Amino acid sequence: MSSAGAGQQQFRYTQTPSKVLHLRNLPWECAEEELVELCKPFGKIVNTKCNVGANRNQAFVEFADLNQAISMVSYYASSSEPAQVRGKTVYIQYSNRQEIVNNKSSGDVVGNVLLVTIEGVEAGDVSIDVIHLVFSAFGFVHKIATFEKAAGFQALIQFSDSGTASEARNALDGRSIPRYLLPEHVTSCLLRISFSAHTDLNIKFQSHRSRDYTNPYLPVNPSAIDGTLQPTLGPDGKKKEPESNVLLASIENMQYAVTVDVLHTVFSAFGTVQKIAIFEKNGGMQALIQYPDVATAAVAKDSLEGHCIYDGGYCKLHLSYSRHTDLNVKVQI
Structure with missing residues (x-):
């Protein structure tokens, strides 16, 4: 009897694993992305519920698979380093629920x-x-x-x-x-x-x-900005070209006319285009496009490189940074 009683007592205080984990002692107003950052090494997260409890310092995280939740609990149970968010030690245990049900309004209720x-x-x-x-x-x-x-x-x-x-x-x-x-x-x-x-x-x-x-x-x-603070080496191991607020565009497969207006429409999608200069070089068409800063030019370059202005592979853009920083464009009447 005593051994059975001890077994029952042990079972009573042993949590049943669940793919939903309960996290306590979180920082105030902990954001969903902070929870995801902590938990994603252990598996795919399918739902979260943040800022739970009277002090809004608890949360629930639901993994796609039970073994992923078990993996996280087991890791921190045996690790000398506690789970932390913004320097606060976070306590992790299995939830007594098997899924997170968010009591959020449906997607039909209009909001901002x-x-x-x-x-x-x-x-x-x-x-x-x-x-x-x-x-x-x-x-x-x-x-x-x-x-x-x-x-x-x-x-x-x-x-x-x-x-x-x-x-x-x-x-x-x-x-x-x-x-x-x-x-x-x-x-x-x-x-x-x-x-x-x-x-x-x-x-x-x-x-x-x-x-x-x-x-x-x-x-x-x-650590979260894509490539902007990484070593300035390209994929081939060579040094990347110095960045500039002016892009040099080479346009190939010119089946349609590419005017200043066309280029302005394409490139102003990423920010204010200050100046554009079009010219011919080595039998092909090129253009210089000036933005107010390097960051805007970098986004435009990364987004448009190798893409075509027109469907069907026509007017394909190849972009590099120019050595220019301020174009001397004369207004044509």
């Missing part, structure tokens, strides 16, 4: 934040700058947060009001991001858009996953 699922792409295929470019056509975008869920690559996009968000949703839901903004290997890219229950996204830092366009003083997470 859109939940966008981008079908047909991996997380690295669509940059946050491209998402910003597409959605800011409808009004000022305050904040963007991107993440991966079971549904795929998703983004939360915050506008100032529900009217602007509705306009963007009505125009873009079921549409595709323009091909010239996507990598060549992406064959289809569909936007599925609903309204989020969020009203104000909690962005902790600027990174390739999150941006707050209302706060220029928000710190940048150096």
Whole structure:
């Protein structure tokens, strides 16, 4: 009897594993992306619930598979280094629930934040700058947060009001991001858009996953900016060319006329184009496009390199940085 009693007592205090983990002692207003950062080494996260409890310092994280949750609990149970978020020790245990049910309003309730699922792409295929470019056509975008869920690559996009968000949703839901903004290997890219229950996204830092366009003083997470702080070596091991705010565009397969207006339309999608100069060199057409800063030029270069202005492979762009920094363009009457 005593051994059976001891067994029952042990069972009573032993948690049943669940693919949902309960995290305690989190920092105040812990963001979803901070939870994902902590948990993603152990498996695919399909749902989260942040800022739970009276002190809003608890959360739930749901893995796609039970073994992934067990792996995380086992790792920190035997590790000399505790789980930490922003320097705070986080306590992890199995939840008594088997899935997270969010009591959020449905996607039909109009709000100022859109939940966008981008079908047909991996997380690295669509940059946050491209998402910003597409959605800011409808009004000022305050904040963007991107993440991966079971549904795929998703983004939360915050506008100032529900009217602007509705306009963007009505125009873009079921549409595709323009091909010239996507990598060549992406064959289809569909936007599925609903309204989020969020009203104000909690962005902790600027990174390739999150941006707050209302706060220029928000710190940048150096490890999170795509390639901008990496060693200046290209894929071939050679030194990368010095960056500039002026791009040199070589245009091949010229089946259609490419005018200053055409180039302005293509390149101003990434920021203010200050000056454009077109000229012929070695029998081909080239152009210089001047932006106000190097960062804008870099985004345009990365997004447009190798893409065609016209469908069918016509007017293909090859881009490099120019040694110029300020073009001397004379106005033609």
